[in-house]
Amino acid sequence: xxxxxxxxxxxxxxxxxxxxxxxxxxxxxxxxxxxxxxxxxxxxxxxxxxxxxxxxxxxxxxxxxxxxxxxxxxxxxxxxxxxxxxxxxxxxxxxxxxxxxxxxxxxxxxxxxxxxxxxxxxxxxxxxxxxxxxxxxxxxxxxxxxxxxxxxxxxxxxxxxxxxxxxxxxxxxxxxxxxxxxxxxxxxxxxxxxxxxxxxxxxxxxxxxxxxxxxxxxxxxxxxxxxxxxxxxxxxxxxxxxxxxxxxxxxxxxxxxxxxxxxxxxxxxxxxxxxxxxxxxxxxxxxxxxxxxxxxxxxxxxxxxxxxxxxxxxxxxxxxxxxxxxxxxxxxxxxxxxxxxxxxxxxxxxxxxxxxxxx
Amino acid sequence: xxxxxxxxxxxxxxxxxxxxxxxxxxxxxxxxxxxxxxxxxxxxxxxxxxxxxxxxxxxxxxxxxxxxxxxxxxxxxxxxxxxxxxxxxxxxxxxxxxxxxxxxxxxxxxxxxxxxxxxxxxxxxxxxxxxxxxxxxxxxxxxxxxxxxxxxxxxxxxxxxxxxxxxxxxxxxxxxxxxxxxxxxxxxxxxxxxxxxxxxxxxxxxxxxxxxxxxxxxxxxxxxxxxxxxxxxxxxxxxxxxxxxxxxxxxxxxxxxxxxxxxxxxxxxxxxxxxxxxxxxxxxxxxxxxxxxxxxxxxxxxxxxxxxxxxxxxxxxxxxxxxxxxxxxxxxxxxxxxxxxxxxxxxxxxxxxxxxxxx
Numbered sequence: 001x002x003x004x005x006x007x008x009x010x011x012x013x014x015x016x017x018x019x020x021x022x023x024x025x026x027x028x029x030x031x032x033x034x035x036x037x038x039x040x041x042x043x044x045x046x047x048x049x050x051x052x053x054x055x056x057x058x059x060x061x062x063x064x065x066x067x068x069x070x071x072x073x074x075x076x077x078x079x080x081x082x083x084x085x086x087x088x089x090x091x092x093x094x095x096x097x098x099x100x101x102x103x104x105x106x107x108x109x110x111x112x113x114x115x116x117x118x119x120x121x122x123x124x125x126x127x128x129x130x131x132x133x134x135x136x137x138x139x140x141x142x143x144x145x146x147x148x149x150x151x152x153x154x155x156x157x158x159x160x161x162x163x164x165x166x167x168x169x170x171x172x173x174x175x176x177x178x179x180x181x182x183x184x185x186x187x188x189x190x191x192x193x194x195x196x197x198x199x200x201x202x203x204x205x206x207x208x209x210x211x212x213x214x215x216x217x218x219x220x221x222x223x224x225x226x227x228x229x230x231x232x233x234x235x236x237x238x239x240x241x242x243x244x245x246x247x248x249x250x251x252x253x254x255x256x257x258x259x260x261x262x263x264x265x266x267x268x269x270x271x272x273x274x275x276x277x278x279x280x281x282x283x284x285x286x287x288x289x290x291x292x293x294x295x296x297x298x299x300x301x302x303x304x305x306x307x308x309x310x311x312x313x314x315x316x317x318x319x320x321x322x323x324x325x326x327x328x329x330x331x332x333x334x335x336x337x338x339x340x341x342x343x344x345x346x347x348x349x350x351x352x353x354x355x356x357x358x359x
Numbered sequence: 360x361x362x363x364x365x366x367x368x369x370x371x372x373x374x375x376x377x378x379x380x381x382x383x384x385x386x387x388x389x390x391x392x393x394x395x396x397x398x399x400x401x402x403x404x405x406x407x408x409x410x411x412x413x414x415x416x417x418x419x420x421x422x423x424x425x426x427x428x429x430x431x432x433x434x435x436x437x438x439x440x441x442x443x444x445x446x447x448x449x450x451x452x453x454x455x456x457x458x459x460x461x462x463x464x465x466x467x468x469x470x471x472x473x474x475x476x477x478x479x480x481x482x483x484x485x486x487x488x489x490x491x492x493x494x495x496x497x498x499x500x501x502x503x504x505x506x507x508x509x510x511x512x513x514x515x516x517x518x519x520x521x522x523x524x525x526x527x528x529x530x531x532x533x534x535x536x537x538x539x540x541x542x543x544x545x546x547x548x549x550x551x552x553x554x555x556x557x558x559x560x561x562x563x564x565x566x567x568x569x570x571x572x573x574x575x576x577x578x579x580x581x582x583x584x585x586x587x588x589x590x591x592x593x594x595x596x597x598x599x600x601x602x603x604x605x606x607x608x609x610x611x612x613x614x615x616x617x618x619x620x621x622x623x624x625x626x627x628x629x630x631x632x633x634x635x636x637x638x639x640x641x642x643x644x645x646x647x648x649x650x651x652x653x654x655x656x657x658x659x660x661x662x663x664x665x666x667x668x669x670x671x672x673x674x675x676x677x678x679x680x681x682x683x684x685x686x687x688x689x690x691x692x693x694x695x696x697x698x699x700x701x702x703x704x705x706x707x708x709x710x711x712x713x714x715x716x717x718x
Contacts, residue, residue, distance in 0.1 A: 087558060089551035092695035095649055099696075139550050140573075142526040151521020162510020163533075167501040167526040170554060174522075191498050192448035195529060199446060214499075290454055336451035337458075 001132055003082055009126045010079040010133075017072070026060035029071060031125035032262065039261045041309040046270035048256040050124065057121075071118050073097050073108060078122070081134035087171055089136045090116060124262045131171045131223065141168035141221035142191075144198060145209030147180035158209070163198050168211070170220045177231060182209045184352075185228050187272070189213055189240040189249055193332040193343070200344035206352075209234070216249050222267040225253065229269045236269050237352060242277030243329035244301035244320075247311070250274050255310050273357035275348065277330045279322040285347070290337045291328035298329060315358050360491055362441055368485045369438040369492075376431070385419035388430060390484035391621065398620045400668040405629035407615040409483065416480075430477050432456050432467060437481070440493035446530055448495045449475060483621045490530045490582065500527035500580035501550075503557055504568030506539035517568070522557050527570070529579040536590055541568045543711075544587050546631070548572055548599040548608055552691040552702070559703035565711075568593070575608050581626040584612065588628045595628050596711060601636030602688035603660035603679075606670070609633050614669050632716035634707065636689045638681040644706070649696045650687035657688060674717050 017027040032038065033053040040051045059068040077097055081088055088096065094112040101108060109115050123130050130137070144165035149156050155178060158166050186208045188194045194212030197203065203210045209228065213221050229236050238253060240246030254272050256264025282288055294302075302324050305311045311320060323329065335343040351357065376386040391397065392412040399410045418427040436456055440447055447455065453471040460467060468474050482489050489496070503524035508515050514537060517525050545567045547553045553571035556562065562569045568587065572580050588595050597612060599605030613631050615623025641647055653661075661683050664670045670679060682688065694702040710716065 086699055087554075088695065088699060089554065089692060091551060091690070091692045092555070092699065095693050095695040096699070098649060100648070136551065136554060139554065149521075151523050154519045154521040156520055156523065160513045161515055161525065162508075162513040164510050164515070164528050165526045166520065167524045169523050170550075191529075192450060192495065195446075195448065195495060195498065196451070289459070290457060331450070333448060333450045334454050336447065336454040340445055340447060340451065340455070 001128060003132075006082055006126075006128055006132050007079060009128060010075055010082070013075055013126065014072075014079075026058050027068070028056050028058040029068065029121075029125055030054055030056050031121055034120065034124060034262065036258065039258055041255070043309075045265070046255060046310065047264040047268045048258065048261040049264060050262045067118065070097075070109060070114060071121060074115060074118055075122055078133040078135065087134040087136050089170075090119060090130075093119070093135060120260070120262075129223075129263060129266055131173050131219070134171075136170040137219045139168060139170035139220050140214050140218040141224075142166065142194060142212045142214075143168055143209065143224070145180075145203040146182055146207070147209050148178040150176040150178055159204070163195075165194075165198065165212075168218070168220050168224055170218065172220050172224045172227065175224070175227070177228075180209065180232060181207065182232075182234060183207045184235045184237055185209045185211060185225060186348075187211045187213060187217075187225055187236060187238045187253065188332075189215070189238075189246055190332055193239065196333075196336075196340070197344055197348075200341060202344045202348070205344075206349060213249065213253070217253055219267060222253055222269075225272075226267055226269050229271065236272040237357065238272055238274050239276060239332065239348070240274065241329070241331045242279060242281065242323075243331075244298055244305050244323070246277070247274070247305060247320075248301070251305075251308065251310060273359060275351050275357050277332055277334075278358065279319050279326060279330075282326070282328070282330055285335075285338070287330060287334055287337065288328075290334040291326075291330045294323070294327050294329055299324060313359055319358065360487060362491075365441055365485075365487055365491050366438060368487060369434055369441070372434055372485065373431075373438075385417050386427070387415050387417040388427065388480075388484055389413055389415050390480055393479065393483060393621065395617065398617055400614070402668075404624070405614060405669065406623040406627045407617065407620040408623060409621045426477065429456075429468060429473060430480060433474060433477050434481055437492040437494065441491075446493040446495050448529075449478060449489075452478070452494060479619070479621075488582075488622060488625055490532050490578070493530075495529040496578045498527060498529035498579050499573050499577040500583075501525065501553060501571045501573075502527055502568065502583070504539075504562040505541055505566070506568050507537040509535040509537055518563070522554075524553075524557065524571075527577070527579050527583055529577065531579050531583045531586065534583070534586070536587075539568065539591060540566065541591075541593060542566045543594045543596055544568045544570060544584060545707075546570050546572060546576075546584055546595060546597045546612065547691075548574070548597075548605055549691055552598065555692075555695075555699070556703055556707075559700060561703045561707070564703075565708060572608065572612070576612055578626060581612055581628075584631075585626055585628050588630065595631040596716065597631055597633050598635060598691065598707070599633065600688070600690045601638060601640065601682075602690075603657055603664050603682070605636070606633075606664060606679075607660075610664075610667065610669060632718060634710050634716050636691055636693075637717065638678050638685060638689075641685070641687070641689055644694075644697070646689060646693055646696065647687075649693040650685075650689045653682070653686050653688055658683060672718055678717065 020027045032050045038051040038053040094115045142165040146159040191214045256268040379386040391409045397410040397412040453474045501524040505518040550573045615627040
């Protein structure tokens with residue numbers, strides 16, 4: 001969405017409120033409900049979405065008026081950010097808006113926990129991403145591979161960054177993909193495995209763009225992978241630890257999260273597949289000596305995952321039930337027990353070529 | 360240290376053991392003690408160091424023999440890594456070495472908690488860094504600024520990386536600094552503040568190289584800053600939150616940590632200064648509305664810091680006692696309450712120019 005459209009939506013919100021005041025009606029903001037009762041798994045698109053239930057925040061309702069005031073302050077500040085071409089962290093936004101209302105002892109905001117959920121409200125009410133409102137979350141993640149990206153006037157050749165790679169910022173809306181030479185995107189959970197594959201020059205030998213999420217992916221990283229998928233039409237393959245935590249990281253990258261269901265369609269990559277680690281790998285590659293015993297907290301998490309609609313697919317159910325039955329989990333780095341090069345020279349190329357992947 | 364020397368030291372360790380066996384003596388490894396009783400704060404150099412007390416690990420001592428065997432396995436594997444020009448994460452090392460000893464039910468290693476401390480033993484026994492043994496820790500951190508770095512054959516112009524910056528890897532030994540145009544290095548605790556300064560083009564307007572640690576600094580980041588200081592003779596200035604946690608991150612960057620005292624001299628940057636946030640800033644810049652109340656855990660941490668030799672300096676003692684007295688802490692991002700640009704256009708340039716910094 002271009003910035004003119006974002007400003008238009010913010011302005012429209014303000015104009016509607018002014019109009020309501022002029023008509024001596026109670027000003028109100030309408031937005032989709034975000035509770036569990038309005039979160040739907042769209043089987044066709046393979047993502048979590050918000051349903052059609054709406055709620056209304058009304059200034060003249062005493063229970064709503066503080067939040068109403070705060071929402072308007074945030075909308076106003078975001079309009080300023082976009083207009084001035086500035087971005088701000090959600091913490092900076094809070095500090096920018098926090099003040100005592102003149103003539104009272106009332107603070108606009110007492111804590112960031114008041115402003116954060118209202119940002120989500122504004123995103124859903126306007127149908128824009130927080131990045132489009134010029135708000136930033138934390139950044140995390142690294143990219144390497146044969147792609148040239150234009151970033152703020154610089155053209156960065158991401159295959160000429162040694163073993164270091166490009167630090168993925170929190171906002172990637174301004175990235176322009178220039179040209180690339182790659183057959184797919186490989187998303188890697190751990191920094192250590194990413195380093196291994198960089199050292200083995202996997203991205204160059206196998207024509208792929210590699211992205212490391214370093215644990216649960218930051219929003220910038222999710223959005224970047226989404227854009228690589230959709231704008232360059234590249235298949236995306238993910239490689240995580242073989243445990244419920246790694247699989248959850250995958251599922252958020254793929255289908256979105258409950259908390260941010262309204263953003264799945266612009267942060268999720270529903271077509272992606274998981275190459276490993278799987279429970280089946282343990283037998284196929286004789287890795288039972290290098291598994292780890294499940295803890296109670298792992299078992300509990302497996303049960304929770306089995307409740308998620310996208311883990312109810314036959315292949316996933318099989319893997320998760322096998323994990324519980326074997327009572328073990330397995331890490332990406334356990335492949336080093338074969339040899340340091342095994343993951344890059346045998347495991348990944350074989351599984352990817354034969355498409356031995358989970359949906 | 361060049362790789363020939365690392366291999367020489369590893370080989371010498373092995374040869375001494377072989378010689379002891381030939382003489383029918385109990386093979387042993389000598390190394391500095393790492394307990395608190397042998398950690399010294401070197402007032403002159405301003406870093407934590409190990410003292411002269413030694414301990415001996417002997418194969419014929421039943422309490423030592425398992426660890427002795429494990430230490431030798433690690434030394435052997437590291438020699439292989441260096442010889443083959445491969446690096447491995449400490450987790451991969453563990454997986455590479457874990458196996459059942461033939462004819463027994465004994466595993467070489469049962470858990471990574473067995474191999475990790477032995478890596479430190481080997482580092483101290485040989486006087487080499489783990490990075491020189493080709494072992495990697497996790498990576499974290501971003502660099503941006505007018506410096507060209509050669510990394511594995513690529514020359515990276517770190518001023519042409521848009522708003523993204525270079526991802527700092529876990530090992531930076533292979534970095535070659537080509538040329539640079541900078542007056543100092545600015546190390547920034549939070550990713551969000553780093554982003555702010557990048558957006559304000561602070562590094563270009565103020566001729567500095569900026570590095571973000573994103574919380575407690577990873578080893579690669581500490582080593583990189585150390586090298587920028589020592590090889591390019593650049594002053595280093597750090598910018599953290601004004602709380603005991605930020606100050607501790609500073610102190611580790613500067614003087615090293617208790618746990619890794621043997622490495623301070625190659626990871627620490629004792630000459631660095633802290634520009635903020637300080638308790639004095641709160642009054643100077645009228646920030647009392649945007650402080651946060653100290654929690655019990657913060658107060659406890661302040662007391663602990665006051666025990667550290669390098670926080671006993673007059674200026675530091677004053678700041679820490681003022682923090683306890685005011686009962687508040689302050690974040691870097693609280694400066695956004697003035698304006699988004701305030702930190703880049705007024706706060707930092709003024710304090711740096713006038714050298715209003717802590718030792």
